Amino acid sequence: MQLYHKSFKVEQPISNMLKKERHAFIIKQINLHNKVLSSDLSIQLQVSEDTIRRDLNNLSEEGKILKVHGGALSKSFHYPYQLNDIYAKDSKKEVAQKAIKLISEGMVVLTGGGTTMMEMARLIPKDLEATFFTVSPLVALELSEHKNLTVILIGGQLSKNAHINIGSKTVTDLLEIKVDLCFLGANGIDLKEGITDSDFEVVQVKKAMIRSAAKVAIMSIGEKLDSVQKMKVCSLSSLEYLISDLKPEDPKFQ
Amino acid sequence: MQLYHKSFKVEQPISNMLKKERHAFIIKQINLHNKVLSSDLSIQLQVSEDTIRRDLNNLSEEGKILKVHGGALSKSFHYPYQLNDIYAKDSKKEVAQKAIKLISEGMVVLTGGGTTMMEMARLIPKDLEATFFTVSPLVALELSEHKNLTVILIGGQLSKNAHINIGSKTVTDLLEIKVDLCFLGANGIDLKEGITDSDFEVVQVKKAMIRSAAKVAIMSIGEKLDSVQKMKVCSLSSLEYLISDLKPEDPKFQ
DNA sequence: AAATTAATTGCAGGAAAATGCAGAATTATC
DNA sequence: GATAATTCTGCATTTTCCTGCAATTAATTT
Numbered sequence: 320m321q322l323y324h325k326s327f328k329v330e331q332p333i334s335n336m337l338k339k340e341r342h343a344f345i346i347k348q349i350n351l352h353n354k355v356l357s358s359d360l361s362i363q364l365q366v367s368e369d370t371i372r373r374d375l376n377n378l379s380e381e382g383k384i385l386k387v388h389g390g391a392l393s394k395s396f397h398y399p400y401q402l403n404d405i406y407a408k409d410s411k412k413e414v415a416q417k418a419i420k421l422i423s424e425g426m427v428v429l430t431g432g433g434t435t436m437m438e439m440a441r442l443i444p445k446d447l448e449a450t451f452f453t454v455s456p457l458v459a460l461e462l463s464e465h466k467n468l469t470v471i472l473i474g475g476q477l478s479k480n481a482h483i484n485i486g487s488k489t490v491t492d493l494l495e496i497k498v499d500l501c502f503l504g505a506n507g508i509d510l511k512e513g514i515t516d517s518d519f520e521v522v523q524v525k526k527a528m529i530r531s532a533a534k535v536a537i538m539s540i541g542e543k544l545d546s547v548q549k550m551k552v553c554s555l556s557s558l559e560y561l562i563s564d565l566k567p568e569d570p571k572f573q
Numbered sequence: 574m575q576l577y578h579k580s581f582k583v584e585q586p587i588s589n590m591l592k593k594e595r596h597a598f599i600i601k602q603i604n605l606h607n608k609v610l611s612s613d614l615s616i617q618l619q620v621s622e623d624t625i626r627r628d629l630n631n632l633s634e635e636g637k638i639l640k641v642h643g644g645a646l647s648k649s650f651h652y653p654y655q656l657n658d659i660y661a662k663d664s665k666k667e668v669a670q671k672a673i674k675l676i677s678e679g680m681v682v683l684t685g686g687g688t689t690m691m692e693m694a695r696l697i698p699k700d701l702e703a704t705f706f707t708v709s710p711l712v713a714l715e716l717s718e719h720k721n722l723t724v725i726l727i728g729g730q731l732s733k734n735a736h737i738n739i740g741s742k743t744v745t746d747l748l749e750i751k752v753d754l755c756f757l758g759a760n761g762i763d764l765k766e767g768i769t770d771s772d773f774e775v776v777q778v779k780k781a782m783i784r785s786a787a788k789v790a791i792m793s794i795g796e797k798l799d800s801v802q803k804m805k806v807c808s809l810s811s812l813e814y815l816i817s818d819l820k821p822e823d824p825k826f827q
Numbered sequence: 828a829a830a831t832t833a834a835t836t837g838c839a840g841g842a843a844a845a846t847g848c849a850g851a852a853t854t855a856t857c
Numbered sequence: 858g859a860t861a862a863t864t865c866t867g868c869a870t871t872t873t874c875c876t877g878c879a880a881t882t883a884a885t886t887t
Binding site: 354356385387388389390392396433456457459460462463466469470471472473474475476477478479480481482484486488492506507517542543546548 | 589591592593594597605606607608646710711713714716717720723724725726727728729730731732733736738740742746
Binding site: 611612622623626642643 | 863
């Protein structure tokens with residue numbers, strides 16, 4: 320048998336339990352832990368695993384649980400995303416909405432790539448007059464739907480993963496510009512480690528972007544807070560804004 | 574720069590995880606960071622890399638992630654190209670098909686924008702090794718789906734109509750490169766007047782592209798032959814190839 | 828209350844699933 | 858083109874699942 324890394328206070332089942340009672344117990348366990356293992360239930364309920372399996376099959380047929388190999392899951396268990404939809408889209412929209420407030424008429428802005436940035440590009444007021452530099456072809460195309468925006472795409476070698484332009488050409492071109500505000504997405508973000516990323520070239524570009532900007536705003540959904548990647552982009556102290564979807568009272572701010 | 578060989582603050586998975594739970598964890602990681610490495614997941618989930626690979630294959634078959642060598646990527650990260658209602662698509666495909674024959678392994682190619690060019694980008698053999706410069710963000714994104722292509726996007730101001738980069742920056746950047754072959758779409762094409770276009774800035778870019786190329790190929794569907802626009806790009810005599818979907822005996826060739 | 832029927836349970840043995848491992852094949856990287 | 862990393866393939870092992878069956882228990886009928 321396998322050992323659990325935690326010991327739960329397990330409700331003691333009555334001996335000689337009826338089927339219905341077992342079912343109730345199983346449902347309770349699933350509601351409590353979102354999952355059950357056949358092997359655990361067999362011990363807890365003092366019946367054979369076959370019986371448990373039959374129980375789980377019954378409950379599954381009634382649509383009350385989701386049976387899987389080895390046990391069962393809560394039916395409310397779903398993948399942490401909606402099919403055909405961008406993960407945490409609402410959070411990203413919220414972040415984007417807040418970020419836009421930092422932009423004012425006539426500003427010169429520099430942006431990176433990523434889905435949060437795409438959300439921001441979509442949410443920008445249709446009549447805003449401003450200049451946007453970007454290293455992301457996708458963001459550039461989205462921004463170009465706004466008739467009063469001047470969109471300048473910083474060229475370079477297109478990264479196949481990050482879908483932003485990278486390489487020395489991009490970095491040197493970035494050296495030549497000076498913008499009021501730079502929006503960056505973050506792959507990893509952590510109080511101690513600052514902003515981190517996993518791709519060397521992407522890090523170089525992000526650093527160059529920060530150098531070119533008077534002020535820097537990091538946009539990140541709350542979930543990413545406290546995650547660390549392999550390479551450092553900058554420390555949090557070199558940022559002016561940190562935009563997330565968390566409320567100020569969130570424990571992640573300590 | 575600081576290098577981290579491990580990410581430390583990761584969500585701790587439960588031991589004895591069910592397959593579905595692992596899948597959920599993987600999806601979450603992908604949605605959070607846009608990519609995952611099999612080796613990282615193997616450590617985080619405490620299972621062998623083989624198991625991770627099988628998980629990734631499953632999720633990939635279900636269309637939930639994009640499996641790549643070494644790990645997996647978020648699917649929502651890729652540009653959805655399905656403009657299925659392109660005008661005269663078959664003709665353009667035919668033109669594109671012919672154009673591709675001019676490209677050989679290791680070549681350095683420069684391309685413009687437009688739907689014909691997009692068709693060409695899609696039809697390029699998936700394993701071709703070559704370098705592509707382009708002034709079109711859309712073409713660049715399409716080309717970046719080919720793993721062996723080096724894609725370099727010439728930056729500049731993004732034209733709202735033509736969706737290619739224009740302006741002095743684009744033109745001066747073009748001055749600095751030298752390519753084997755340049756593919757251009759044509760707005761107007763005529764025996765006497767040569768290649769013509771209607772947008773001043775686009776004309777400047779096209780001229781610069783021609784200057785940068787050893788050979789120039791114009792791609793045009795037969796319908797556009799004999800049409801003239803306001804501004805001249807070049808005369809037909811300065812071209813090496815004229816690719817259309819017409820048969821050689823077509824009256825338009827006289 | 829006894830007899831009959833129906834439902835439940837455990838068990839054996841085989842099928843299926845999940846996982847890890849070794850070696851070959853493929854792909855990436857320099 | 859050599860080297861390293863990743864993937865694939867086949868295989869062995871373990872775990873879980875299923876089927877039929879017999880024993881037991883519960884429910885129903887007489």
